[in-house]
Amino acid sequence: MKVIFLAYREWAQKVYPTIANHPRVSEVAYCTESSQLEQLNVEDYDLLISVGWSDELGKELTEKIECIGVHCAELDRYSYGSPLQLQIIDGIRFSKHRVFSFTWDEESPRAHTHNRLYSHEVDLDLTGGMEEVLEQMTATSKVLFNMYLYDYPNITWKEWPEEELVRPKRNPEDSRLSKQDVQSMTTKELYDFFRCLEAPYPNGYIEDEHGKLFIRKVDFKSK
């Protein structure tokens, strides 16, 4: 198989050796930015694998080549962006990591997962700091793509159920807490809020008229 591999985030780039060394993969074009992808003749390849890629791939590309990605949520409500942060803030400790079909739908408000189809899934542990969570993302992505590539081309697609509830993508101002917010939240809620915004993401912060106190790293101990 000839594969195009898209990844620019650090955790996603660590998946590359698994793809490159897979026995069913003969050649990999590794792209870390869109301009590299634009220079490829995608019809020369069998599969496009995106990992943590923010941009939509678009109609033209998804019609020329089969495209897949990994999506780190079980519930449809987290299909609109910032799935890691929103699940952690919502108190979800264990979720799913799935291979999804990366398509294009102009009318769809979802981020990438427009047709809600997935082929393989594994459990995803969302506990700990963001460094640990992203290690989980790397490890589970490797497992998922190994499974997919071994099964290819006999892939069975399943549809996850649609929800009316939507958790919209987070905005930079959502990372702000006032001192009153801090006082009204439990220690567990505060921990989840700050840990899901640890590096490499813009940190959560507490703001008053004097400035912004960015919380870079937190820990939590139950009594």
Add this chain to the structure above:
Amino acid sequence: MMNVLFCGYREWAVDVFDSLINHPKINVVGYYKTNEAFLEAIAKNNLPKVDVALFIGWSWILDASITNKFLCLGIHPSDLPDYRGGSPIQNQVINGIENTKISLMTLAEKLDGGQIWMKEDVSLEGDTVAEIFENLSFASKQLLTRFFNHFDKIVPQKQGDGGSYYPRRKPQDSQITVQELEELDVKSLYNKIRCLTDPYPNAYIEGDNGDRLYFEKVRFVPSNSNSED
């Protein structure tokens, strides 16, 4: 040539001593990183003549038999006689002090009350205690280099009256209380958190059920700053 004993175990203290070990005006006759090793050497009474015993970041109280035997000097990270006693870095940072002095003093019976030999400016800025330790290390090297160069001309001065004394902080003092959350601005919260980063007991908020949220690393951007990088 001055015969000197080095006593220190904290990383920043070891860094200071290591940088001064080849100073041309001193002869290092002993270098101790634990109280046990130091006391054992004293008990064996096999040390050569010692002109100065230097203690940096030394946690153990020296017995009068030792301070009477040697000229024992220590570096205290405050502008003495202010902030005598325990946890001087934390108490200054929490009180909003950003620039202070380190004081080279005679270790005497009264805690941090001995004569002052020299002082050196030091910044208490930095997001972590590790960064503050780097500032302390730099200032201590400057101070001790001057001290070794001019030792025979320095006349130590008695500390003035007044100043302030603080007891050593306890782990439970790292709690950010509900009252502090209400009353402190975020800059003051930043100061409390940053001076309690590792290796000290981290600042924490405790919930009604006893669960604790610990703050391990923070950063502060004043409201008049153009950059959040």
